[in-house]
Amino acid sequence: AQSVTQLDSQVPVFEEAPVELRCNYSSSVSVYLFWYVQYPNQGLQLLLKYLSGSTLVKGINGFEAEFNKSQTSFHLRKPSVHISDTAEYFCAVSNAANFGNEKLTFGTGTRLTIIP
């Protein structure tokens, strides 16, 4: 079984400042890692995912995340945020061995609020 911890429930950041949203996971098997964004009254949209290969993953809207196996982390970063980045961000993990049955385990989410 896997679990995901997002320690920060809310993160306020000034516009054009950098941001890091933290995600740590726990698993006894190899995992795939994901970051999703949820805008108000909308579904979840995939920002980026790590399956294998380079540990630095670049996603949409200028976001990137780095997989750190030793620290079991997959923190999300953006060098300069915009008002439009205000949303809920979810980190998720799935069992890499369950090919074709990719059940996701989600963290509790981080509310990113951009301050003008």
Added chain:
Amino acid sequence: GAVVSQHPSWVICKSGTSVKIECRSLDFQATTMFWYRQFPKQSLMLMATSNEGSKATYEQGVEKDKFLINHASLTLSTLTVTSAHPEDSSFYICSARPRRVYNEQFFGPGTRLTVL
């Protein structure tokens, strides 16, 4: 592309009645659909996985007789909450995985259920 819709977006019902929620993949065929439940300020919890033409696989602790899932076609899955009670009030989200696409799910916008 890869749009998933849910209907209704919100519903209010009386205790004891049944409510059906539809999840449709609008521009792709979904061999697998997932149903999640999200409580306020909590993460998404997977309820069940459904594959087209077969019975849904429910997560531990989810009552299959209470939450009936039907995946009758490659573009439609339904979740019926039978004999709903106030504790069933929640945000229900579906996701769909396209045929031959792995490790990515496309999420619907969710359905807010309130049971009075």
